[in-house]
Amino acid sequence: MSRKLFGTDGVRGKANQYPMTADMALKIGAAAGRYFRNDGSNGHRVVIGKDTRLSGYMFENALTAGLTSTGMNVLLFGPIPTPAVGMLTTSMRADVGIMISASHNPHHDNGIKFFGPDGFKLSDVAEAEIEELVFNEIAPAKAENIGRAKRIDDGRFRYAERIKSTLPAGRHLTGLKVVVDCANGAAYRVAPEVLWELGAEVIQIGTSPNGKNINDNCGSTSTRTASEAIVAHGADVGICLDGDADRIMIIDENGNVADGDQLMALMATQWAAEDRLRGGALVATVMSNLGLERYLDGQGLRLERTAVGDRYVVERMRQGGFNLGGEQSGHIVMTDYATTGDGLLAGLQFLSAMVQTGKRASELAKTFETVPQMLKNVRYAAGSDPLNAATVKAAISDAEGRLEGKGRLLIRKSGTEPLVRVMAECEDPHLLEQVVDAIVAEVQAAA
Numbered sequence: 001m002s003r004k005l006f007g008t009d010g011v012r013g014k015a016n017q018y019p020m021t022a023d024m025a026l027k028i029g030a031a032a033g034r035y036f037r038n039d040g041s042n043g044h045r046v047v048i049g050k051d052t053r054l055s056g057y058m059f060e061n062a063l064t065a066g067l068t069s070t071g072m073n074v075l076l077f078g079p080i081p082t083p084a085v086g087m088l089t090t091s092m093r094a095d096v097g098i099m100i101s102a103s104h105n106p107h108h109d110n111g112i113k114f115f116g117p118d119g120f121k122l123s124d125v126a127e128a129e130i131e132e133l134v135f136n137e138i139a140p141a142k143a144e145n146i147g148r149a150k151r152i153d154d155g156r157f158r159y160a161e162r163i164k165s166t167l168p169a170g171r172h173l174t175g176l177k178v179v180v181d182c183a184n185g186a187a188y189r190v191a192p193e194v195l196w197e198l199g200a201e202v203i204q205i206g207t208s209p210n211g212k213n214i215n216d217n218c219g220s221t222s223t224r225t226a227s228e229a230i231v232a233h234g235a236d237v238g239i240c241l242d243g244d245a246d247r248i249m250i251i252d253e254n255g256n257v258a259d260g261d262q263l264m265a266l267m268a269t270q271w272a273a274e275d276r277l278r279g280g281a282l283v284a285t286v287m288s289n290l291g292l293e294r295y296l297d298g299q300g301l302r303l304e305r306t307a308v309g310d311r312y313v314v315e316r317m318r319q320g321g322f323n324l325g326g327e328q329s330g331h332i333v334m335t336d337y338a339t340t341g342d343g344l345l346a347g348l349q350f351l352s353a354m355v356q357t358g359k360r361a362s363e364l365a366k367t368f369e370t371v372p373q374m375l376k377n378v379r380y381a382a383g384s385d386p387l388n389a390a391t392v393k394a395a396i397s398d399a400e401g402r403l404e405g406k407g408r409l410l411i412r413k414s415g416t417e418p419l420v421r422v423m424a425e426c427e428d429p430h431l432l433e434q435v436v437d438a439i440v441a442e443v444q445a446a447a
Contacts, residue, residue: 003132008309008415012102012111015055021109022062027114028167029066030140031146035126036095036117037071044147046071047088049080049155050100051186055110059100061132063112064149071141072096073148077155079209081245082113083342084159090119090339092157101244104221104329106414107212109440110399119339120318121311124340144255158191161174163345165192168335169351174199176351177235179251181226183219184209185243190303191344195239201349203233204411213243220249220343227255235352237361239347246310246331248343250350258365260330262291265367267332267349270325272301276336282323283316283333285309286410287375295368295430312342340443371407374436375423377414380447381400386420387413389446392439399424407432411439421446 005011005019011028013020039042046067050056056079064074075079075092077084082099089097097115116132122130131235142149178200182188186320188207195381196202205225206218218225220242230238230251238251250258264282270279281302284292293303304320305310310331315375317325326332338345353364380386388395399409412419422439426432 002278003128003131003418005131008044009103009311010111010113012105012109014108015053015058015110020055020059024134025059025062025298026066027134027138027368028130030070030138031066031130032098032114032188033067033070033072034133034138035130038182043073044071044093045092046096046098047075047077047085047092047094047155048098048100049077049082049085049088050184050189052079052184052209052214053100053102053107053243055111056100057325058152058394059110059112063098063100066437068147068149069148070138071145074150076149076151078151079186079188079394080155081344083246083338083340083345084155084190086115086119086156086339087159087162089117092128092210092317094384099244102220102416103244103246104109104183104215107214107216109201111416112242115339120314121340123315134399146389160194160197163342163348164198166345167198167348171352171355172199173351173355176237176354177203177233178351179203179205179226179229179233179235179238181206181218181223181238182217182243182245184213185241185245185342187241187245192241194344198348201228203235205229218284219243219345223257225253227251227257235272237291237351239343239350241343241347242330245421246341246384247327248346249330250334250347250361252361252364252365256362256365259328260326260332261289261370262365262367263330263332263346263350264288265292265295266353267338267369268296269299270353271324274301277301278304279321281320281322283320283322285311285313285327287423288328289373290371290408291368294371295324308412312416314340325384337377342431369426371427372429372432373423373425374432375391375421376436376440377419377421378440378443378447380420380443382418384447386443386446387411389442392446394437395442399439402435409435
């Protein structure tokens with residue numbers, strides 16, 4: 001069965017356009033309610049969090065209507081990070097958790113992500129079954145079994161205490177001056193609070209959401225403002241989160257950016273030295289830099305690669321019993337502490353390493369030398385399929401031949417946007433640019 005709604009990270013699209021309409025959200029809520037309340041008994045509950053997008057109010061209400069119509073009781077937490085939803089789903093014995101967010105996308109997009117009762121994102125099979133229910137008749141609950149909805153005020157504080165407890169006993173951040181950029185998103189309150197309560201001097205930016213400024217020239221996908229703030233304030237380090245706070249970029253004291261690959265390399269090395277890295281391996285996607293793989297090999301560690309998407313990273317981690325994984329884009333998954341990527345948690349791990357070693361951020365943020373990598377995105381029109389064009393296939397074949405033995409090539413469609421992502425790595429920067437630009441030109445012509 002082909003997937004009509006779900007992509008690599010739930011359902012996502014432009015607000016008030018299919019599939020992200022209020023009507024569809026109501027149907028998705030009802031389908032999820034029927035799926036998780038399949039025994040017909042009472043007492044089932046769902047937790048719902050969201051980021052700060054204006055459309056979040058609409059989808060929150062629509063999902064609540066759909067869920068309660070099938071007898072689910074809904075607990076509404078308002079703006080909280082995606083990983084907090086995973087945590088609260090298990091700690092509050094909910095049957096399902098829902099996060100309303102389009103992550104790093106602009107404000108006009110939104111999305112719906114699901115977490116199962118174990119706090120992990122749903123499998124492809126579960127999403128397919130919910131999707132099938134959406135497009136079929138869903139029997140509502142009897143009038144006396146309609147669910148209730150109520151707002152919960154302490155979700156942010158529950159999450160904050162859990163996050164703080166991940167630092168070793170007695171360790172604090174006193175003496176560190178930290179810039180935190182919350183992307184005007186879900187962590188705009190909790191991230192500065194946690195850092196301050198742990199002893200850091202906090203300079204906060206991206207903490208004034210208005211419904212439309214989420215990820216707007218701020219956060220993990222736009223680090224310039226944070227870099228400038230670090231230099232201007234003489235800060236020790238910067239933490240840049242995305243709109244739903246499940247990914248991070250670290251910025252050193254000089255304003256230089258370290259991505260998820262560098263952070264994972266640091267953590268893998270430290271955890272291995274402390275005999276905490278289960279399976280002697282790090283799980284990452286095909287997008288992670290070849291330099292990371294070479295570095296880990298030199299340390300006697302393995303890199304296990306998966307398809308793009310933190311859910312696939314987590315699936316491989318659970319299958320193999322690994323406890324550290326993530327993506328170059330900044331999703332860092334530590335299953336000893338959380339069920340999904342957690343930007344704030346990863347940031348605390350980096351700050352803890354600074355305190356433990358006494359080293360500056362710049363000394364810890366560059367663990368390995370990267371192989372030159374280029375990524376370009378090409379937007380295509382709805383209904384078109386540029387990767388099937390003969391000219392595009394020929395360009396890709398030519399690039400593969402030119403890169404053989406010198407690098408690697410990865411072409412894929414985004415699972416969340418109508419984009420073709422063209423990525424290549426090569427020690428020869430000139431050849432790298434040539435092959436990427438040649439493919440991009442053909443994709444653009446076919447789009």
